[in-house]
Amino acid sequence: MTPQKLLFIVNPKSGNNDKSKLERTIAKACDKNKKEYTLFYTTGENDLDKIKKEQDLYQADTLVACGGDGTVNLVAELLLNSEIQLGIIPLGSANGLAYELKIEEDIESSLELIFRGKTISMDVIKINDQHICLHLSDLGFNAKMIRDFEEGGERGMLAYARSFFSSLMDKTTSEFTVEFKGEKKDIKADMIVMANASSYGTGAVINPGSKLDDGSFELVVFKPIPIRDLLSLTLESFLGDIKNSPYVEIFRVEKVNIHCKEEELLQVDGELKGEKQEINAEILKGALKVIS
Numbered sequence: 608m609t610p611q612k613l614l615f616i617v618n619p620k621s622g623n624n625d626k627s628k629l630e631r632t633i634a635k636a637c638d639k640n641k642k643e644y645t646l647f648y649t650t651g652e653n654d655l656d657k658i659k660k661e662q663d664l665y666q667a668d669t670l671v672a673c674g675g676d677g678t679v680n681l682v683a684e685l686l687l688n689s690e691i692q693l694g695i696i697p698l699g700s701a702n703g704l705a706y707e708l709k710i711e712e713d714i715e716s717s718l719e720l721i722f723r724g725k726t727i728s729m730d731v732i733k734i735n736d737q738h739i740c741l742h743l744s745d746l747g748f749n750a751k752m753i754r755d756f757e758e759g760g761e762r763g764m765l766a767y768a769r770s771f772f773s774s775l776m777d778k779t780t781s782e783f784t785v786e787f788k789g790e791k792k793d794i795k796a797d798m799i800v801m802a803n804a805s806s807y808g809t810g811a812v813i814n815p816g817s818k819l820d821d822g823s824f825e826l827v828v829f830k831p832i833p834i835r836d837l838l839s840l841t842l843e844s845f846l847g848d849i850k851n852s853p854y855v856e857i858f859r860v861e862k863v864n865i866h867c868k869e870e871e872l873l874q875v876d877g878e879l880k881g882e883k884q885e886i887n888a889e890i891l892k893g894a895l896k897v898i899s
């Protein structure tokens with residue numbers, strides 16, 4: 608459906624980038640394409656309720672998330688199982704879903720796509736009836752690295768690399784019991800990913816062959832890996848042939864229960880959600896209409 612009435616949800620803090628151009632570019636593109644639009648700025652507090660109120664009044668047919676994965680996730684939550692579509696202008700420090708959908712990190716190009724692109728009905732993973740995951744969620748290594756990065760208070764690739772290496776040094780193996788398709792497995796792993804998408808925003812492919820609209824998601828298990836083999840695993844993830852690694856096991860599922868022996872930090876689409884012992888994840892097939 609070609610958008611006619613758009614509500615742009617802007618996270619003014621995302622990505623540490625200059626957004627002064629954003630309003631002007633949106634105004635120009637909407638004017639040129641003769642579309643009605645309005646803007647809403649997030650505050651970081653109670654945004655879901657505020658956007659819901661705004662949308663109830665405005666009745667847009669398209670909500671455009673202007674920010675990173677956190678903003679996309681927030682807006683998507685409002686649109687589940689509705690005909691209202693999601694557009695994305697990637698302006699975050701992590702734009703994993705936009706990367707997956709091949710949406711360019713350039714305001715003009717992403718706006719052009721919103722007006723000319725096609726709409727797909729993508730799956731969403733519901734986690735503990737509390738969170739939705741459009742992209743990737745994990746327990747273990749990556750969640751701890753995000754915590755380390757956030758606690759460091761610095762931004763940028765250098766700070767990210769520092770967190771990556773310090774998390775590597777502290778890497779621990781955890782014990783899990785996973786249950787799906789009527790089977791129970793005891794697993795030792797450095798990380799378990801619930802993957803709707805194929806790769807992290809950095810381009811590292813952890814779930815090759817995944818599709819956003821295949822009615823399932825993948826459980827990607829990273830088994831304990833000796834430091835000396837980590838480099839080859841990292842290279843494999845960038846080359847996309849990780850599924851042949853002896854340290855990775857991938858299961859395609861629609862529903863899973865993960866019991867963690869000790870509480871584990873959970874991250875969902877780049878946001879930390881606290882320590883959990885029990886995870887119930889289920890696919891919501893085709894629940895979100897997104898322009899790509």
Ligand SMILES: Nc1ncnc2c1ncn2[C@@H]1O[C@H](COP(=O)(O)OP(=O)(O)OP(=O)(O)O)[C@@H](O)[C@H]1O
Nearest residue numbers: 620621622649650651674675676677678699700701
């Ligand atoms: N006005 C605001 N001030 C401060 N924080 C905000 C504001 N609006 C949204 N946020 C916060 O921004 C986060 C989402 O950021 P998003 O993922 O879109 O961009 P990002 O740059 O990739 O984020 P980050 O790297 O901080 O995770 C949420 O935690 C949300 O609460």
